[in-house]
Amino acid sequence: MKARLLLEDGTLFTGTSFGAEGQSIGEVVFNTSMTGYQEVLTDPSYCGQIITMTYPLIGNYGLSRDDYESLRPYAHGFIVREHAEFASNWRNEYSISYFLKEYGILGISGIDTRMLTRKIRLHGTMKGIITTGNEPLEELKERLNTPLMHDQVARVSTKSIHISPSFGKRVVQMDFGAKHNIQRELVERNCAVISVPYNTTAEEILRFRPDGVMLSNGPGDPKDVPEAIETIQQLLGKVPLFGICLGHQLLALACGADTEKMKFGHRGGNHPVKELATGRSVITSQNHGYAVSPDSVKGTELTVSHVALNDGTIEGLQHQKLPAFSVQYHPESAPGPLDSGYLFDRFIELMDSCARKGECNYA
Numbered sequence: 001m002k003a004r005l006l007l008e009d010g011t012l013f014t015g016t017s018f019g020a021e022g023q024s025i026g027e028v029v030f031n032t033s034m035t036g037y038q039e040v041l042t043d044p045s046y047c048g049q050i051i052t053m054t055y056p057l058i059g060n061y062g063l064s065r066d067d068y069e070s071l072r073p074y075a076h077g078f079i080v081r082e083h084a085e086f087a088s089n090w091r092n093e094y095s096i097s098y099f100l101k102e103y104g105i106l107g108i109s110g111i112d113t114r115m116l117t118r119k120i121r122l123h124g125t126m127k128g129i130i131t132t133g134n135e136p137l138e139e140l141k142e143r144l145n146t147p148l149m150h151d152q153v154a155r156v157s158t159k160s161i162h163i164s165p166s167f168g169k170r171v172v173q174m175d176f177g178a179k180h181n182i183q184r185e186l187v188e189r190n191c192a193v194i195s196v197p198y199n200t201t202a203e204e205i206l207r208f209r210p211d212g213v214m215l216s217n218g219p220g221d222p223k224d225v226p227e228a229i230e231t232i233q234q235l236l237g238k239v240p241l242f243g244i245c246l247g248h249q250l251l252a253l254a255c256g257a258d259t260e261k262m263k264f265g266h267r268g269g270n271h272p273v274k275e276l277a278t279g280r281s282v283i284t285s286q287n288h289g290y291a292v293s294p295d296s297v298k299g300t301e302l303t304v305s306h307v308a309l310n311d312g313t314i315e316g317l318q319h320q321k322l323p324a325f326s327v328q329y330h331p332e333s334a335p336g337p338l339d340s341g342y343l344f345d346r347f348i349e350l351m352d353s354c355a356r357k358g359e360c361n362y363a
């Protein structure tokens with residue numbers, strides 16, 4: 001079946017549908033990972049976005065339930081050069097087209113993804129619409145005027161409190177759309193993880209007597225969740241904090257810094273980042289369209305700890321006085337390189353040292 005993709009700048013692509021039928025609108029972004037399409041599709045941070053994969057063949061190792069990064073995909077569409085119906089992998093359970101159809105996500109293949117990516121890099125991220133119908137172009141253009149959503153975190157955050165029990169440390173995870181691998185990394189280090197909805201108050205969080213609070217990744221503009229910024233302000237200094245991606249941006253806002261939308265963002269599995277304290281470089285997994293504004297950090301109690309080697313963007317922050325740090329990239333990888341797993345060890349050490357010094361203060 002034929003499918004079309006229309007961009008905000010008027011570019012029309014025609015391809016083949018390989019997912020659900022209908023019409024879907026979203027912000028078109030590109031991801032340069034060569035593998036990991038199912039972790040990407042099930043990363044809740046893509047809620048409201050249409051993902052273009054720059055790697056030309058997608059679906060060739062199929063899908064398996066154990067590789068999901070959340071319970072379901074939240075992306076608004078999937079664009080590929082070529083999709084493979086036949087999967088060569090003993091772990092394969094079903095095909096990419098079956099998966100997309102099951103969750104009502106439109107997929108379009110046969111697209112010149114190199115041209116599309118170059119357009120996005122030149123113009124910045126744009127809205128786009130995918131359709132399998134025969135609507136006239138004017139109607140699609142009209143639909144592209146629909147404003148983008150701003151309530152993604154509320155859509156993807158857990159609706160109720162749940163715990164993955166373990167003996168050891170207790171970490172409350174503010175779930176803004178958390179990827180499963182954050183929890184796996186913590187559980188592996190003997191932490192019981194209590195995941196709470198994004199709008200849980202500081203008082204409720206501290207009632208769990210946590211050793212630390214994890215600020216998860218999540219979709220959208222960090223300024224769309226002011227209640228979380230307020231909660232983080234109240235948690236600062238009372239309990240060790242570790243922020244990842246959206247959690248990093250929210251920590252920055254809570255400390256008085258600012259965030260801004262990037263031209264086309266960072267999404268992929270090979271972004272080089274430098275840790276300023278050691279001069280060491282790591283290859284990181286990334287997925288973000290916003291970043292902390294460099295000038296806004298001056299005058300706050302934050303220090304820039306990591307920078308992106310491709311464009312100098314802030315990739316990590318450390319609080320100068322309080323036990324709190326964060327990274328813009330994904331130390332939990334999934335998909336992507338494992339270089340940054342040591343940051344979870346650092347969080348454990350921070351919780352240990354705060355507990356030793358009696359620095360946790362639940363009052």
Ligand SMILES: NC(=O)CC[C@H](N)C(=O)O
Pocket residue numbers: 045216217218219220221222244245246247287288289290291
């Ligand atoms: N992966 C994330 O947490 C993304 C954070 C934020 N939604 C951004 O795009 O910058």
